[in-house]
Amino acid sequence: MTQPKKKRFTTRQLTTMSILAAVASILFLVEITIVSFYKLDFSNIPVLLGTFSMGPLAGVMILAVKSALGILHTSSGGVGELADFLIGLAMILPAGLIYRRDKSRKGALIGMLVGGVAATIAGVLANIYILFPVFGLSPETVVAIGQGINPAIHTQWDFVLLITAPFNVLKWGAISALGWFLYKPLSPLLHGSRQVV
Numbered sequence: 001m002t003q004p005k006k007k008r009f010t011t012r013q014l015t016t017m018s019i020l021a022a023v024a025s026i027l028f029l030v031e032i033t034i035v036s037f038y039k040l041d042f043s044n045i046p047v048l049l050g051t052f053s054m055g056p057l058a059g060v061m062i063l064a065v066k067s068a069l070g071i072l073h074t075s076s077g078g079v080g081e082l083a084d085f086l087i088g089l090a091m092i093l094p095a096g097l098i099y100r101r102d103k104s105r106k107g108a109l110i111g112m113l114v115g116g117v118a119a120t121i122a123g124v125l126a127n128i129y130i131l132f133p134v135f136g137l138s139p140e141t142v143v144a145i146g147q148g149i150n151p152a153i154h155t156q157w158d159f160v161l162l163i164t165a166p167f168n169v170l171k172w173g174a175i176s177a178l179g180w181f182l183y184k185p186l187s188p189l190l191h192g193s194r195q196v197v
Helices: 011-027 044-054 056-073 079-101 105-134 139-147 156-190
Strands: 032-035 038-040
Touching (some): 032 156, 044 079, 056 079, 079 105, 079 156
8 A cells, every 4th residue: 555645745734825925915015115126015024924934935936926916016017026036036945945854044144145145146146137127227328317316336247236136135134133032932833833932
């Protein structure tokens, strides 16, 4: 007789993932303009918490649901949501894989640092190769916008290195810091423990 296949996720985990995806989708609507068209949101905090508590696959699923729901109220034809998904993926995969190998505060910190660097690089590349072309922003337009912020900007690459990259460092640094402080107090709920400490 063949053994029944073990479920990848329990019912409780699927419920937790659904709740985290719903919270992430709501946070996706709350944006703070930082500079030019770059807006900070904290929708990836629930994704990060889900990744640490249930693994990288759970994190990818929460991120995918959040991005898919974002398309329902998109103003970018889904392009912004695609970029958000790819950049978020660059963060949570390294963070989740590293933390899975070393489930300690050090492992979490290293995972978030590596993920933050990967997400920053992904953000730069997504702007150059996806967002600028799709939104019809010519190199000249990008430079003109950039020079209004920093006169040292003379090319698209100057823009992404001097504006996009620092924005992403700020964004992922803030998400990592909040995730760091929230994970321990929320851990009993995320893991289904009865006691909340």
